[in-house]
Amino acid sequence: MKKQVLSSVLCATMAAALLAGCGSTSTGSAAATSAAAAATSQAAAAATSAAAAATSAAAAATSAAAAASGSTIKVGFAQVGHESDWRTASTNSVQSALSKDNGFDLEFVDCDNDSAAQLQAVRQFIQDQVDYIVIDPIVSTGWDTVLGEAQDAGIPVVVIDRTIDDSDKYTAWVGSEFTNEGLAAGAWLKEYTEAKGIKDVNVLVISGTTGSSAQLGRSKGFDQYVTSEGWNKLDEQTGDFTQDGGQQVMESYCKSYQGKFNVVVCQNDNEAFGAEQAMDAAGVSYGVDGDVILISFDACTAGLTDVLAGKINADFQCNPLQGPDCAKIIKSLAAGQTVEKQTFMAEPWYVHDSDLTSITYTNNAGQSVTEDLVPVTQDIVDADY
Amino acid sequence: MKNIQKITRMKLFFPLFCLLLVLLINVVKDPGFFQISVKNGVLYGRLIDVLNRGSEVAILAVGQTLVVAVSAGTDISVGSVMSLSACFTTMLLAGYGVNTTTTIVMPMALGLLAGILMGGLCGAFNGALVSKLRIQPMVATLILFTAARAIGLLLCNNQITYIRYEPYKYLGNFIPGCPIPTPIFVTIVVIVIIMLVLKKSALGTFIQSVGINSRAARLLGINSDFLCFLCYVICGLCAGVAGMIASSRIYCADSNNIGLNYEMDAILAVALGGNSLAGGRFNMAGSIIGAYTIQAITTTLLAMGVSTDQAPVVKAIIVILIVVVQSPVFKSWVETKKNRRRAEIKEAV
Structure with a gap:
């Protein structure tokens, strides 16, 4: 009995942590309350709320899959994480530029600064047969194999912000100098x-x-x-x-x-x-x-x-607002045009006087x-x- | 000779010795380290920096000492809990989803209290897992170690929430007109409260007896489980207070960076204080001195211009030396060496 309670508590808290980890993809306040509840209230309550959250997440996944079968451009985006205001601005920019209204279907993964998780996310995109992959690489090396896999699957890769140094199997890069x-x-x-x-x-x-x-x-x-x-x-x-x-x-x-x-x-x-x-x-x-x-x-x-x-x-x-440039590149690629390998963001210099x-x-x-x-x-x- | 031996056998000798050793490096290197002046109406100097910057770790060390003593385990969630408390407070003060604000939506004292209580709540969660469900402390606190920061991030709507409200800066900086940094006062208050509770009631003795043998303590009529729970709650409250200071210093809640790696410093402070991490007898004053020793090392390295990237390496070397000198194996080795030499001298005579 004790073991069961223990394991259920552990599962509940892990689910809560998971939920918290990918918080930026789900609706903030609802996730916040359920995660906080799961982490702090008693074992039973925690288990149920976490379980409920898990089902809702599953439901969301199916609805996303259903929506994908349109004429929209399906894009997978593997973001670094959410460590600063700057990163939040970058994420928001890409999410709004590649929105449904603009004819995109965006699959967003927040990789929490874990480069192994990011490789995994990119492989998942390849399996899901997305049309384009957008990566903000956490580390600049170790990309050749997975980019090769994307190339074999015929999926163009757009790299934003940080750079990839050990492979040139990506189509374009957008970022700052x-x-x-x-x-x-x-x-x-x-x-x-x-x-x-x-x-x-x-x-x-x-x-x-x-x-x-x-x-x-x-x-x-x-x-x-x-x-x-x-x-x-x-x-x-x-x-x-x-x-x-x-x-x-x-x-x-x-x-x-x-x-x-x-x-x-x-x-x-x-x-x-x-x-x-x-x-x-x-x-x-x-x-x-x-x-x-x-x-x-x-x-x-x-x-x-x-x-x-x-x-x-x-x-x-x-400039963290790589979204519009990113959308432009993907649109050009979809129209069969060639794109510049490197695009530098416009970056104004601000002064007081x-x-x-x-x-x-x-x-x-x-x-x-x-x-x-x-x-x-x-x-x-x-x-x- | 006897007096010297008496001093070296004192419980606080080694922690104090280590602190003085670190300060001694500065005497040789740059006596300016000890200069304290009044500038801009406030005390100014590196020693003040040590006392000021060491506040968070000192407060964490107080809670950590009790946890180590009672459960022979460490609470590794304190750094994350600091961050969660800070996020909770800034969220309450700014309102959910507000990124930066100059006015606060609820009384500041209430917000701060809520943040500290949030720390206590986290402590209670850890305490329940350890005392009721008998999960190993490291594993039990690992849950909040990973989750608390993320929950804090959610509370702040994935942003850094700035409270640009002047009085919010007082707690981590200076109260206008007072020359001493506020965190020093907060640390003193926390230490005095805990010391009074430990010395004036039997709590300290109870905690030690539970730590030494919890079953025996229970047979004696001490509620071991509750005491263990209580220590985790106190530790959580301490983390809450430390979180408030850290947040007030930078008038925001930066959930990714507040209290980062502080759990390690807190545990190290307990170890440097001459406490056994196997629980039982504890020495609160030692832990607090240990906390300031760690800060003294950091400040010294900054003063010497050691690049902040290389600083951890130097810090590690100093810490290894200090821990080795304090280890029982090393002490007994020195003892046997001394005895042998004494015996040789006797033989020679």
Whole structure:
């Protein structure tokens, strides 16, 4: 008896965890309440609610299968997970661009940052005979076999955001050029300091998760300017793309380099928020009217709000809205057209003051480009992701 | 000589020794570490950072010590529970589905209390599994370890919920006009309450006796199951409080990152405090010192500019050293060595 109760509780909680894990695909509030109930109430209640949830999930699966037999384009999307606002924006963008109204039937899998689960999801798509597969690869390697399987099955693969390095068996890639983001930040800082007459540039960098493509690209791009302009980069430590991480590193910087720095580069907005708090506590003034120039990347709504308020001097967007481009590529493929192998997202550079209107730099592809700087207004903040 | 021996035999000697050792590195490396000044009307310095940043782990360590003592197992869900509590509070304060807000929809105190109680509820769930169903603590708490974060994410509608309401930042930062970081006060309050309960009532003794032999304790008339349950609830409440601090620090609930790996730090704090993970006798003060030792290591590494990626490696080496020095095998090895040498000296004489 005891064993049975035990196993039923375990099953119930596992079901609850499962339910919670794929929460983004189901309706949020209903799942939230049933998952919370399953996890916290007594064994019996938990077992029933989890069982009910399981049946409803099964029902949903059958209805999805029934709907698939139309003239719509069937697409499978294996997303990384749901670790940040940025990712949520990316998911929402793809989901709304590949919606039923637009003639798509989207099968969405949130892979929870588990690369094995992602491979499994892609294989499942192949078995389900979807028309197209969209992947945001969690890791950049180990894809050759499964992409080969997709190729054999005649299913074109569109890769978004992150890259696949060890295989070229995909049809197209849509994403950001992180190195250009870093280069643009460097170019902006060069122009800005020259305009303001700042001679000594002492930079502190709070980098993103080490080894992530965003960190590598942004550091690489910015460091080119550090070398060419002879700036003094005092230190670079990682804040892991989190607010708490950024705050802790900045707290330490404020003590180690007291009064010795005038530029802080945070590789995403969350780190910048943390750095702001740490500088507030240490009495360091930053932003447009302050002693320290604060540069950030991502440009999410909250980040742009800070740019508007003059707390962040410049914010370099990393555009998460790959959905429309993705839909366009699939539509072109369906019409039998050829598509570009690489599509870079349009990424505006946001600034607070309109003194500088554009920057010129040599981008990662070796071309000299001149790009506009966008002064942030309330309308831009409202329209942001 | 006798006095020295007396000191080294004290229960708190090793935890304190380790903490001082870590601080000593800083004396050699950079005495500026110990500078405390008043800046911007608040205390400012790395030692303050240690006390401030160590708060969460210290509070978790208090609960974890009781759990280890009573059930000879660890609660590995505390980090996730912190995250769930934080998400629950921000959801209540901001309203479901709201991404960022400057006004709150319910009194802040009520929201914070609800978050702490959510921690208690999680503790009760763990406690029921361990004490009533006799599931191994590691397995029982593994459930919430995986599920709590995901539930929190659902509560926040898959987003990071920002509470840009000034007083919400007080708990994790500073109350205007007060020079000491608030988390230090919270930690003191938690420690004082637990210490009073343990010392003034027989609870501490009861917990130890259950931990040493729960069947014998029951035969003596102690309700072992209830005590075990109670310890998990306290541990959950502690996780709730820690979650509130962590959330207030960044005025949001980042369900993926709040309390990440804190369960390991909490368990480590208990071990560094000289407590046996096999349960029974426990030393609360040791655990708390252990928690601050861990934070001192982190802050030291940050101060030295060790890249935050390599920091865990250095941290691991220090921890291995500390744990080895504290292990009974090592202690007895030192003891035999000493005795042998004494015997040699005697023979020589």
